[in-house]
Amino acid sequence: KQEVTQIPAALSVPEGENLVLNCSFTDSAIYNLQWFRQDPGKGLTSLLLIQSSQREQTSGRLNASLDKSSGRSTLYIAASQPGDSATYLCAVRNQGGKLIFGQGTELSVKP
Amino acid sequence: GAVVSQHPSRVICKSGTSVKIECRSLDFQATTMFWYRQFPKQSLMLMATSNEGSKATYEQGVEKDKFLINHASLTLSTLTVTSAHPEDSSFYICSATQGASEAFFGQGTRLTVV
Numbered sequence: 001k002q003e004v005t006q007i008p009a010a011l012s013v014p015e016g017e018n019l020v021l022n023c024s025f026t027d028s029a030i031y032n033l034q035w036f037r038q039d040p041g042k043g044l045t046s047l048l049l050i051q052s053s054q055r056e057q058t059s060g061r062l063n064a065s066l067d068k069s070s071g072r073s074t075l076y077i078a079a080s081q082p083g084d085s086a087t088y089l090c091a092v093r094n095q096g097g098k099l100i101f102g103q104g105t106e107l108s109v110k111p
Numbered sequence: 112g113a114v115v116s117q118h119p120s121r122v123i124c125k126s127g128t129s130v131k132i133e134c135r136s137l138d139f140q141a142t143t144m145f146w147y148r149q150f151p152k153q154s155l156m157l158m159a160t161s162n163e164g165s166k167a168t169y170e171q172g173v174e175k176d177k178f179l180i181n182h183a184s185l186t187l188s189t190l191t192v193t194s195a196h197p198e199d200s201s202f203y204i205c206s207a208t209q210g211a212s213e214a215f216f217g218q219g220t221r222l223t224v225v
Binding site for chain 1: 154157204208
C-alpha cells in the first residue's frame, strides 16, 4: 500500500529565504507526482506535475525534483514571500489513477 | 490550467436530511472524477473514484449507501450525503482528470450538519 510522507509538518521562515519541502513515498511504481498548494478553507491549486520519467519541473520561483528510485521528491521555493504562506501537499498517482496524498507541510513566511 | 467548479461552497443542513454536492469540469471532459474528504489539519482522504457512465468505486471503509455518487456525463459528478449526521460534517473536495493527466480540484464544500 502506497504511503506518502511529508517533512516537516510545519515550517516558519523569514521573508526572502529559500526553502525546501520534502516528500517521500514507499512504492516507486508511480505514474506521476504532483505538488499542490492549499489555502485555509479552500480547494487545491496545482503547482507542478512531474511525470515518472522526468527528474524535475520548474515554474517561476518553484522547482520540484523527483527521484523515483529512492521514493523522494522535493519542492524548492526561492526567495519566499508572505504570499507563499499556505499548506503544501504532494500526491503520487499510481498506475490505477488514484492520487495518494501526504499530510502536507504548513508554511508560514514572516514579513 | 483547467477549471473545476464545485457547488455549493458551504452548506448547513439538519441532521437526517440529504445534501447534494456538484462537481463540474468547465473546459474539458473529465473521464474520471474523484471525491475526497478532509478533516481539519489533515490531508485528503480518497472516498471514491467515479468514471462516466459506470458505478463508482469506493475506498475501504466508505459507505456506498451513505455517500451516493453519480457521474452521469463527462462534465458532471455529484456526491449526495444521505441522512446526514453531525459526524459527516467535513470539507469535501472533488477532482477531475482527463485520462491519466494532471488532476484539477474544485474549491471544496464545507458541510456542517446540525
